[in-house]
Structures are given as structure tokens and as C-alpha cells.
Amino acid sequence: MEIRLPKKSFFEALAALERVIPTRSSNVVLTQLWVEANPDGLLLKGSNGEIDLEISVPAEVDGQGARLVPGQLIGQVVRNLPGELVEMALEGNELTLESGSFSTRLTTGDPDEYPRFNFSSSELVRLPAAELARALQRVRYAASNEDYRAIFRGVQIELHPGRMRAVASDGFRLALYDLKLPIESEKVFVVPARSADEIVKVLERTEGEVSLGIEGGHLTLSAAGFRMAVALMEGEFPEYERVIPTNFVFEARVNAPALRESLKRVKVLADRNNHRVDLLFSEGSLQVVAEGELGRGAERLEVEAPAEAEMTLAYNAEYLLDALGPVSGVANLRFSGAASASVVQDAEDEGYLAVVVPLRV
Amino acid sequence: MEIRLPKKSFFEALAALERVIPTRSSNVVLTQLWVEANPDGLLLKGSNGEIDLEISVPAEVDGQGARLVPGQLIGQVVRNLPGELVEMALEGNELTLESGSFSTRLTTGDPDEYPRFNFSSSELVRLPAAELARALQRVRYAASNEDYRAIFRGVQIELHPGRMRAVASDGFRLALYDLKLPIESEKVFVVPARSADEIVKVLERTEGEVSLGIEGGHLTLSAAGFRMAVALMEGEFPEYERVIPTNFVFEARVNAPALRESLKRVKVLADRNNHRVDLLFSEGSLQVVAEGELGRGAERLEVEAPAEAEMTLAYNAEYLLDALGPVSGVANLRFSGAASASVVQDAEDEGYLAVVVPLRV
Numbered sequence: 001m002e003i004r005l006p007k008k009s010f011f012e013a014l015a016a017l018e019r020v021i022p023t024r025s026s027n028v029v030l031t032q033l034w035v036e037a038n039p040d041g042l043l044l045k046g047s048n049g050e051i052d053l054e055i056s057v058p059a060e061v062d063g064q065g066a067r068l069v070p071g072q073l074i075g076q077v078v079r080n081l082p083g084e085l086v087e088m089a090l091e092g093n094e095l096t097l098e099s100g101s102f103s104t105r106l107t108t109g110d111p112d113e114y115p116r117f118n119f120s121s122s123e124l125v126r127l128p129a130a131e132l133a134r135a136l137q138r139v140r141y142a143a144s145n146e147d148y149r150a151i152f153r154g155v156q157i158e159l160h161p162g163r164m165r166a167v168a169s170d171g172f173r174l175a176l177y178d179l180k181l182p183i184e185s186e187k188v189f190v191v192p193a194r195s196a197d198e199i200v201k202v203l204e205r206t207e208g209e210v211s212l213g214i215e216g217g218h219l220t221l222s223a224a225g226f227r228m229a230v231a232l233m234e235g236e237f238p239e240y241e242r243v244i245p246t247n248f249v250f251e252a253r254v255n256a257p258a259l260r261e262s263l264k265r266v267k268v269l270a271d272r273n274n275h276r277v278d279l280l281f282s283e284g285s286l287q288v289v290a291e292g293e294l295g296r297g298a299e300r301l302e303v304e305a306p307a308e309a310e311m312t313l314a315y316n317a318e319y320l321l322d323a324l325g326p327v328s329g330v331a332n333l334r335f336s337g338a339a340s341a342s343v344v345q346d347a348e349d350e351g352y353l354a355v356v357v358p359l360r361v
Numbered sequence: 362m363e364i365r366l367p368k369k370s371f372f373e374a375l376a377a378l379e380r381v382i383p384t385r386s387s388n389v390v391l392t393q394l395w396v397e398a399n400p401d402g403l404l405l406k407g408s409n410g411e412i413d414l415e416i417s418v419p420a421e422v423d424g425q426g427a428r429l430v431p432g433q434l435i436g437q438v439v440r441n442l443p444g445e446l447v448e449m450a451l452e453g454n455e456l457t458l459e460s461g462s463f464s465t466r467l468t469t470g471d472p473d474e475y476p477r478f479n480f481s482s483s484e485l486v487r488l489p490a491a492e493l494a495r496a497l498q499r500v501r502y503a504a505s506n507e508d509y510r511a512i513f514r515g516v517q518i519e520l521h522p523g524r525m526r527a528v529a530s531d532g533f534r535l536a537l538y539d540l541k542l543p544i545e546s547e548k549v550f551v552v553p554a555r556s557a558d559e560i561v562k563v564l565e566r567t568e569g570e571v572s573l574g575i576e577g578g579h580l581t582l583s584a585a586g587f588r589m590a591v592a593l594m595e596g597e598f599p600e601y602e603r604v605i606p607t608n609f610v611f612e613a614r615v616n617a618p619a620l621r622e623s624l625k626r627v628k629v630l631a632d633r634n635n636h637r638v639d640l641l642f643s644e645g646s647l648q649v650v651a652e653g654e655l656g657r658g659a660e661r662l663e664v665e666a667p668a669e670a671e672m673t674l675a676y677n678a679e680y681l682l683d684a685l686g687p688v689s690g691v692a693n694l695r696f697s698g699a700a701s702a703s704v705v706q707d708a709e710d711e712g713y714l715a716v717v718v719p720l721r722v
Contacts, residue, residue: 299464
């Protein structure tokens, strides 16, 4: 079996797989990369037990077969190759690889020792890859890092006729992103937040549509050039819509990047324990204030707010920064009171909505 | 006391001081920054107990006095300021700082609580700052990280009439850099390697000459804009010149960056324990080879070597890479045998010399 391919496309595929293949694992075979030659080109596969990834790379191939090679090693070798072209040949159990003045001979392993990949060919829906990536990316920050309520460590994806929603929450805050899409099915499932990050990484390099299918507790995403299978979490989010306020005392419009910058400056002075910053609305103006044991910081910001709005709202600065994160222009801030949940929306992207609860002070 | 200065120069000085001032310390006062206003401008000082640094920043000053402010905090505040100008005022124990729309009030501390700085005004010698930085930078890698033979965790600086030498070694390898300079004194002292790194950082921003003085176990470096005092190590290097070979079996000339790239490619396959790579000289050619449990890597390199030189030399790849590191063009490799020390020199910079001992195989 002989394979010839450009170093660049080989390396790009390996870089994506290196994100998945563990450098160490109690299941040692998972540290291996599955290299498969077939008449269409080169197929590279890897898994960390939670995420399976398969990338196809165009290559000139003579013969066919599959072997396992150490994943980290092959990545390091290919990254540093001196030539533009890579030539590989498999003889018995030995893979030789040549590029420019460099040559290497690697011992390979038996693919029969590798666990079954979880890719399925069932198709539930086809979505624009960029839109799905956008939705996951916008809400992912709100997922929990804690063990408390395990389901909140995932991002819930809801497919409904005509629309899709991605939602994440840690029980204290929530972010959701709605998309209008010509979906016919009805399905709710939860992807571990870390797997959602990897899905975003792969989708960012994907043009056109991606197909989603669910089988045996795994979501398979496929598009030209790759397939990815991720283990789904068991269960669904509890009724979360009731925490989204619908009645508001007043609303304000503010430039989100300017408010973020101001929060970053002022939070330096905040109490180290609760990161408290106060938003003071008065006579149609906004002041951001923080005070801790080392001193006090304050800044006045331009805002569109009703002149009669007089309210001080205390937030964990980090939560407010996170909620404003996806908003690149004007944010709509909607307040339901100093002790009840506030809503952050993107004035230029109605799909995004975040809920932040003020600190009890 | 009132101070006005550009954010940029304030921040640059703070960034240099942040490298020295610890974020945490058993001696809490060391986490503070000494802020001093005098008719010439602003004087900022900090210390980690090993290194004292003082930077003077041009500023419009009204009144004079000194206070302590939390070092990390002031750095974070100034880094994020919205305006180009910073205005500070001290009233009682409170420092107010304003810039653009932002204002802050910081509680300050009493400078009497700060330990004595070790700056001295004695002058031993004046050296070009860039040359001293260059010498320290070229040899620093060879200093030991281990506790074994504590003195080797420093860089030795030798002043002799007409020349200066910087030398570092960990007992297994050695690097030295010689400079011809109009020095009249004779003095040998050892600077901790980490302090040498900080000296390089400060000297890189320094134009012209730097003055060196030694007093009370501390080296003081001073130039326009700064003073730095570093605690010296006790003792001197043992007789190291005897490990530098003077008789050679043969010499080779090789492009150092090309050999480094080749070593980086091939070492991926090396034994993980000793990082062994072999240099095979034969018939005027050079092959770089490594072989470990995962396979074998090899590369042929262009070299100028005598046709009759037939020798295989085994090295720790990391040591050879380090020794070649400071050489940007052609390296002279001088071999005294497969089991005795080799010398690496820079064909374009005769000041540099490194000794690497082959692995025993």
C-alpha cells in the first residue's frame, strides 16, 4: 500500500484529530490514530471514548488497508517535515514515511484491537454548519463546570418544526439561541459542553450543510470531509423557561463592547469573593461602580434609558461579562427588578437571549 | 501631591515592575509598589527580596512624597484605563486616579514598612548594555535547574582587564561568551540565573551604557531611567576551563538552523529517556539518526567535513539543540572523539563557545 499526499492537508487533518486523540489513556489503544487507505484517499480516525472523529483527506493511493500508528508521534513528525509532499508505504507492520531529506520507519498496530466507532448513517435533520456552530458558540459559556446537576454540564439542542434552539445553564444563569430553520422533526438532546466545543471547532472548517443523526445514544454529525460521533448525555434540562422573566420594570440600550470594557476596568476593584459590580441607573444615565477592601472604582457610561428609571443593580461582574460576550453591537438590557432576573439581548441578533440574576445584597 | 503622566509610559514601567513584584509573598509588604513623587518625576520601586528594581518615569509633579499601593492591582488598573493621560492625587492615605471616564480611589500603605532597597552607588565598571545582555542571553541556557552544586544555578560574570566573560554550566555542559571591552578591574561574581533573565529584560530596553557596582553582596546595575540590585550567589565556579577540549580529531561546518530543524524532526523518534540522536559522519557527509521503541527517523544534511572523518557521535538532542541555539548562521563543530567533549562555536561570532559531552553508548 502506497500513499502520496500534500503535507499541508495531511497536517491539517492531524491537527483536528490531535484535539480528540488523548496523549495518555487508561485504554492505551485510544492514543493511536487509525490510518486507512482506500481508493478514494486517506481516512484518518481517532477517539477519546466520548468523541469519535473521522477525516477524509484526498490522496493518491495504491492498494488498500488500515493500520494504527501512535497519534501524538505522527502529528509531531508531519508537523516538522521538510518537504511539501509526503510519501508513505506500508510493508508488513512497518510504515515508512518520506518527505524531502527526511525519512522515518514506524511500527504500526493492528486495527482489530481498536474499539468500534459510533458513527451512524441515520439522518434526523440537515442544518447549515455555520448556523449550528454559531448557536453552540453563543450559549456554551453558561454551561456548568460543577458536578451539581450533571445535566447542566451539557448544551441542550432542541429541534422543533421550523426552528432550532441551543440552550445552556448552570442553574444561576442561562443563555439560549434560537434559529428559524426548515426543520420537520421534533427532538431534544443534550451534548456535553466539551463535546460542543469540539463540534464548533469542526463545524468552523465546514462549508454548507451538516447532517445530524442519533443512534444508540450518540449524535453523528457528517459533512463532506468528516464524520463525528459524540456520546449524548442522559436526560433533558428541567423546565427552564419559567426562569426567563417576561415583565420588565424598564429597559436600557447600551453599547456592549463599551460596557464590557468598563466592567473589566471597574471589576479590578471589586470584592474578590463575589466580584460585585453595581449598575446605577439615574436620570437616564448609567454609572458602573465596584468597591472592595483595596479601594473603589467608578465609571460613567453612555446609555439609552428612561429618565425616570432609578435603580441600583448588583451583579457578579464575570456573569455580566459572559452574558454580554456574544453581543458585538448594541445590547438590550431588560430589568425586572433589583432582586429578580435580568435579560440581556442582542439588538442586532434576535436569536440570542441571556438571563442573569442580580446578587442579593 | 499631584501627578500627571501619559498612560503609556506609566504602564510600560509597571509592566517591568510586575515581573519583579510578587503577586503573593510570605512578606506581604513585598506585594506593594513604592510610588514616589519628586520634582524630577515619578519613581516606582518594587522587590521580590532577590531583585530590587527602580524605574523613573517622566511626569508633571506638584508636591512630593511616597506611598505604597498594591502592585498587581495598580498594574491591572493602569493597563485598562480608557484615557491617554493619567491624573493622580494623594490626599491623606488615599490615592485617587483618573483617566477619561474612569476614576478610582485606592487605600495606600506607609513606605516606612517597606524593607531597605539594596541599590548602591559604587561603580566598578561601565559596559554597553546591549553587549552585557547579549552575553548573558547566549549562555543562560546552560545553567543548572537542579539543587546539585548550587553555584551552577547561577551565571558567572568575569571581569578581567580588557575583557569580560559570562559563563554557565550544569556540570554536564557549558556555555561561555567572551567580549573584548576596555575594562580595567578584575572581579568574578555569580548572578542567580533567574536574576540574569530579569537583567536581560531590563537591559534590552536600555540604550547606551550600564554601570555595574558591587556592595554588600549585591550587584547594582544603573542606567538612565532605572536602577536594579540583585543578590549575588556566594562563591565562584570551580575550575571549569579544564573541561574545554583543546585537541580535536576533526571539525565540521554546518548551517546551524538547518541542523536544529533536522534534530527537531528526528528527535521525535528518539528514546524518551535519553533523547539520543546520533550524528554519523562518513565520506564528508552527515546523517542525523534517532531510534526508539516507536520507530526510526533519519535525515541527511549538507556539511563541510573532511572526507576521511568516520565517526558516530551520540548526543542528548536537547543539549545539542541548546548549544546550537545562539548560532544564527554557520556553526563550527569540533570533535575530540566519540567519548569526549565536543565544542560548538559560532563561525560569525567568536565570543560564543559551548561544550557538549556525547552520551556514553
